[in-house]
Amino acid sequence: MKDWISRLFIDRSDLFLKLLNPRWVGTEGLVAGMIKLLESYGMSSGTLLDLCCGNGRISVLMAKRGFKAVGVDISEAFLKDGRRKAREHGVSDRVTFLKGDVRKLEQIVRRNRPFDVVTSGWTSIGYYSPDDDLNVFRQARHLSRDGAVLLITETMHTEYLSIKFAPTSYSEIDDLVMLEDRQYDPISASAKTCWTFYAKDGKNMKFIDRVDFENHIYSASELSSLLQKAGWQTTALYGSIETMQPMSPLTSMNMVARAV
Numbered sequence: 524m525k526d527w528i529s530r531l532f533i534d535r536s537d538l539f540l541k542l543l544n545p546r547w548v549g550t551e552g553l554v555a556g557m558i559k560l561l562e563s564y565g566m567s568s569g570t571l572l573d574l575c576c577g578n579g580r581i582s583v584l585m586a587k588r589g590f591k592a593v594g595v596d597i598s599e600a601f602l603k604d605g606r607r608k609a610r611e612h613g614v615s616d617r618v619t620f621l622k623g624d625v626r627k628l629e630q631i632v633r634r635n636r637p638f639d640v641v642t643s644g645w646t647s648i649g650y651y652s653p654d655d656d657l658n659v660f661r662q663a664r665h666l667s668r669d670g671a672v673l674l675i676t677e678t679m680h681t682e683y684l685s686i687k688f689a690p691t692s693y694s695e696i697d698d699l700v701m702l703e704d705r706q707y708d709p710i711s712a713s714a715k716t717c718w719t720f721y722a723k724d725g726k727n728m729k730f731i732d733r734v735d736f737e738n739h740i741y742s743a744s745e746l747s748s749l750l751q752k753a754g755w756q757t758t759a760l761y762g763s764i765e766t767m768q769p770m771s772p773l774t775s776m777n778m779v780a781r782a783v
């Protein structure tokens with residue numbers, strides 16, 4: 524059986540793109556918050572490394588705000604769409620998209636180093652083992668200058684699942700219907716999810732595909748310890764980078780750390 528990463532992000536990139544695109548709308552606010560936060564660290568421009576960048580919403584919108592961005596993703600389809608969006612936003616010369624596995628980050632990213640900012644958005648961690656994540660953040664540290672800022676944004680966390688866990692949910696995105704079935708094991712902090720996609724067909728729904736995946740969910744303290752081992756010191760934790768409200772069990776996790 525193929526691993527879920529290839530199934531969801533490569534084989535069914537057409538379906539996942541439909542989930543990535545609506546997130547561009549809220550990204551203006553996220554990026555405005557990121558800019559404000561970076562300014563508070565004395566940074567108004569520089570180089571940015573976007574880990575697991577998808578179709579580039581953070582890279583492209585940060586490039587529009589003066590940063591030179593490098594986005595890395597395993598899915599060529601997302602990067603192709605990201606390159607098109609960079610052209611539409613007039614920032615092709617400020618964004619580079621590189622295809623590859625972030626577990627081999629230092630082999631993929633050869634230019635624009637050392638980076639001033641590293642980002643990882645929308646729960647793009649916990650896909651492999653915590654040791655793999657440690658290895659990715661260690662490599663990101665090697666590619667960054669001392670004092671660089673790491674922003675892990677809009678990420679699922681164990682505190683949220685302990686209160687808000689929902690075993691099922693339903694969503695519609697244009698003509699796509701998505702059913703989610705979830706299981707969460709608090710002992711291993713592992714979340715198993717099944718996404719079933721249907722196309723709306725009049726009053727009926729036509730089955731398209733089903734993708735099962737499993738990922739590790741971090742608590743703020745576990746993630747912060749992992750980052751510490753990788754050479755990043757956590758400096759702040761927010762529920763939203765846009766509003767700077769503190770993180771709570773009801774918000775997403777947004778962790779800020781600096782390269783030490």
Ligand SMILES: C[S@@+](CC[C@H](N)C(=O)[O-])C[C@H]1O[C@@H](n2cnc3c(N)ncnc32)[C@H](O)[C@@H]1O
Pocket residue numbers: 528532543546574575576577578579580595596597598601623624625626643644645646647650
């Ligand atoms: C939930 S999406 C987040 C996309 C983007 N960060 C955003 O906020 O819109 C996760 C992304 O991780 C990418 N990905 C998964 N495993 C990867 C790997 N080993 N190396 C690089 N990218 C990976 C997927 O292709 C997908 O684009």
